Amino acid sequence: MKYKNQKVLITGGSSGIGLALAKKFVENDNTVIIIGRNLSKLEKVKVENPKIHIFQIDVTDDAEVRMLVDDMDEKFDGIDILVNNAGIMNLIDAGNEENDLQKLLQEIDINYNSPIRLLHYFLPQLKQSENAILINVSSGLAYVTFSQAPIYSGTKSALHFWTQAIRPQLKPHHIKVVELLPPVVDTPLAHGADIAEDDNLKPMPTHKLVELFWKDFMKGKEEITPGISSQLRLMSRLAPKFIFKQLNKKPIPNK
């Protein structure tokens, strides 16, 4: 695979892991396009990283995503690498009947439906690329459920299984499928969770995560499990009840 001079689209590239990945791809002489909802966040990235192209797009909005596909076609003659990274994590008490159903379902739409939507619309461009790669950013929590974020956990394991299912299907089309399953990483998303305060799960800095990702990515690894994610995978097989208990000492989020 080539890792230079590629056109890389990263969803949720205005913050955290997506932004760190965007900088790494730029450093390695790729053309990088990032998308996000919040324009001021995107513009700040542009000021600090003039080489990064920004587009204000909500990944859950079908019409906006279709416009993005046309834009990528016209401005860049298509993309080579699609990184499905945009995601949110809501701490939810499923026992609370006052939960806002729309908000509950929005998490599924961003974390799970949107990677499917993005692949669907970008498939023709990826098929045209000589170096097509789909990178899905799921989570170490795809291996072990995190009770405080029940919908998040469900979407990440669904994304993990979807990624595994489509890998052999996309192979005949020469689209390589890579999954990054990060551990707890120091980003705004993790700051909202009690889990980040647990000493055993000290958040990894974004630059460290990307360094580890890049090493495995260069080796051609398809399932990339930095830090504690590899232990979560192992423990989920060897001692699933034990690791579940370890991760879920506080199953209900603090009010």
Ligand SMILES: NC(=O)c1ccc[n+]([C@@H]2O[C@H](COP(=O)([O-])OP(=O)(O)OC[C@H]3O[C@@H](n4cnc5c(N)ncnc54)[C@H](OP(=O)(O)O)[C@@H]3O)[C@@H](O)[C@H]2O)c1
């Ligand atoms: N941090 C962790 O501990 C951790 C661990 C495992 C996996 N992950 C995964 O890594 C990915 C990135 O998370 P992060 O920690 O870097 O979070 P983050 O810093 O909060 O960044 C999330 C990014 O997604 C964008 N986004 C959210 N909803 C969107 C939408 N509807 N349309 C377009 N963009 C959207 C955000 O921009 P706007 O808000 O402006 O739209 C932002 O750029 C997520 O999939 C997350 O689940 C994170």
